[in-house]
Amino acid sequence: MLRVEGMILYRRLLTYIKPHWFYALVMVIATGACSATNAFYMSKFKDIINEGFVEKDMGEINMTLVIIFLTTIFRGVMFFISNYTMRRVSSDIVLHLRQDMFAKLQRLPARYFDRVSTGKTLSKFNYDVLQVVDTATDAVIVLVREGVLAVVLLVYLFYLNWQLTLLIFALVPMISLLVKMISKRLRKLAERIQGSMGEMNHILDENVKGHKIVKVYAGHAREIERFAYTTRQIRHSSIKSEIVSSTSAPVMELLITVVICFIIWIMAKEAQQGFLTPGDFVLYIMMVGFLPNTIKRLMRVNEVIQRGLAACHSIFDFLDEKTEQGYSARQSAAKLPAFAGELNFQHVEFGYDEEPILSDFNLCIRAGETVALVGASGSGKSSLASLIPRFYDIRSGRITLDGMNIADMDLAVLRKQIAFVNQDIVLFDDSVTHNIAYGQADAEIDMQRVKRAARLAHAEDFILALESGYETFIGESGQRLSGGQKQRLAIARAIYKESPIIILDEATSALDSESEHKVQMALDELMHDRTAIVIAHRLSTVQNADRIVVLEQGKIVEQGRHRELIAKQGRYYHLNHSLS
Known part of the structure; x- marks a missing residue:
């Protein structure tokens, strides 16, 4: 039923x-026991017919009825145990799969997020995991239940008349060929559905995040058509899958029915000649009649298995993604000296895939120095900043922190030295306190330090004005706060970390003059006595920087202080107008 690859995935x-x-194990035993009672019921009906209608022994009938009653109680208990244990096992699988996947997500490199959309990643956690669980539990239940019943029925049938039962096995080669053809087709359709589900989640994610742009630019018609096209693809593949699955069952049933009809005709002739008791005849017919539905249900579970294996492929590919290299428990636990924050780029080569961004790049940033990176879009500013915390690794050259090659440093140790304030402010749906002290467990949070960070970031006034102060939940992405408040809260988070290096990608969004002034004061506090690398969008930040580095196509074309570069009337002189 399953190809070699499928068996590997299933194992x-x-x-x-x-x-x-x-x-x-309890689930399998209970399911098997529950299934075996079906055949047991049939055998008892044989006794009722032979004892009650042929020998007319009421004592035997009464005993048989008591046994049937007790068997029904036993079957009910087994049914409950089977369903309870199945739900318990499936819940545990969902729990551990999602935990493993989320832990993997935390260790994936930035290149993964550049390559794979948010929607497709979310689809793996939601749709794919549920398909996998169906394969691991529901499919196993059906296989055990119907498999046990099929085996018990065949054993009984062989016992009653082995010659006729051999005719049923003439169907095995045809059934195997049909199952093989159907499995291949169902797997392809399942993979297509999963791809479309990922695309649908991607479109949903884009539209939820970008709903204002969609409204203002009247993009709703285009987005509706994009979504409709993707959902039509899902519908088309789902219908095809159902057609393949639904066609196979009747064909299988027809083949089995032809053989069964022939067997019944022969048995009826034998019964007329007195070779079979009425009970044996009825039992054989009942059991043979049960076989088509049993095999049909086994065929239907193949569809679930193929969907699950396609989802397994998707999930295990995700779990096998290469993680960030550079975590060392030994170095993380070691007592390292305090870093001053001197950074040195030496002959650095870097690019995305085959596209070069930085070529033979050299730059030394002194400890405590504020360096503003300016340049046109695509000049390499953001790429340069992303190399310091090793979101990306360089192709050649080296970057050192206080003389230590960051490629040899434990990533946790390296990133502990860096605070990051991104242009797109990232806040979490949590309290103000937890956003400022992000990354620390509740027991480790120092409230005095939190309040000090808020004060220095000029955020304390608006925090205290919130209904629950520092314990106020700020909503998804801080939606309850204004743009300036979000920026100051992000700056407070960076101050709280007390790292020697600050990477600041200044927000380009316009603020009112009061908010602008408060944000600028917060930035001044943030960069005080720290090494600061600023992707500058504010003229005030550039003017106050210790050094301005002008980038063009991944190379330094000018560097110096604001007045020096203005006096040169070079590249910076012209860029300066865009910052004004």
């Missing part, structure tokens, strides 16, 4: 059941 998936083997 890997079953490793998530291993920690819960006891519940999984």
Whole structure:
């Protein structure tokens, strides 16, 4: 039923059941026991017919009815245990899969997020995980339930008449060929559906985040058409999958029914000649009649398995993504000297894929110095800033922090020395306190330090004006705050970290004069006595910088203080007007 690749995926998936083997074993036993009672019921009906209608023994009938009653109670208990353990195992698989995936997400390099859309990543956590769980639990339940029933039925049928039962096995080659063809087609359709689900989530994510742009630029018609096209693709593939799945079952049923009809005709002739008791005849017919539905349900579970294996492929590809290299528990735990914050770029080569961004780049930034990076879009400013915390690794050359090559440093140690304030302010749907002290456990948070950071960032006034002060939840992405308040809260977070290096990608959004003034004062506090690398968009920041570095196509074309560069009337002189 499954190809070699499918078996490998399935075995890997079953490793998530291993920690819960006891519940999984109970689930299988209870399901098998519950299924076996179906055949047991049939055998008891044979006794009722033979004892009640042929020998007319009421004592035997009464005993048989008591046994059927007790069997029904037993079946109910087994059914409950089977369903409870299945839900427990499936919930545990969902829990551990999502936890493993989220832990993986935290260690993925920036290049992954450049390559894969948010929607497709979210689809793996939502849609794909549920498909996988169906394969690991629901499919196993059906396989055990119907598989046990099929085996018990065949054993009984062989016992009653092995010659006729052999005719049923003539169908096996045809069934195997049909299953192989259907499995291949269903897997392809499932992979197509998962790809479309990822695209749908991507469109949803874009439209939720960009709803204002869609409204202002009247893009709703285009977005509706994009979404409709993707959902039509999902619908088309889903219908195709259902057609393939639904066609296979009737074909299989027809093949089995033809053979069964022939068997019944032969058995009826034998019964007329007295070779079979009425009970044996009825039992054989009942069991043979059960086989088509049992096999049909086994066929239907193949669709679930193929969907799940396609989802397994997607999830395990995600879990096998290369993570950031450079985490060392030994170095993280070691007592390292305090860093001053001197940065040195030496013959650095860097680019995205084949596109070169920095070529033979050299720059030394002294500890405590504020360096403003200016240049046209695409000149390499953001790329340069991203290399310091090693969001990306360089192709050649070296970058040192206080003389230590950052490529040899533990990433956790390196990033502990850096505070980052991005142009697109990232705040979390949590309290003000947890946003300022982000990254620290509750027990480690120093409220005095939080309040000091808020004061220095000129954020204390608006924080205290909130209904619950520092414990106020600020909403998704800080939606309850104004633009200036968000910026000051992000600056407070950077101040709280007390890192020797600040990377600041200044926000380009316009603020009112009062907010602008407060943000500028907060920035001054943030950069005081720290090494600051600023991707500058404000003239005031550039003017106050210790040094301005002008970039063009990944190379330094000018550097110096504001007045010096203005006097030169070079590249900076012309760029200066765009900052004014």
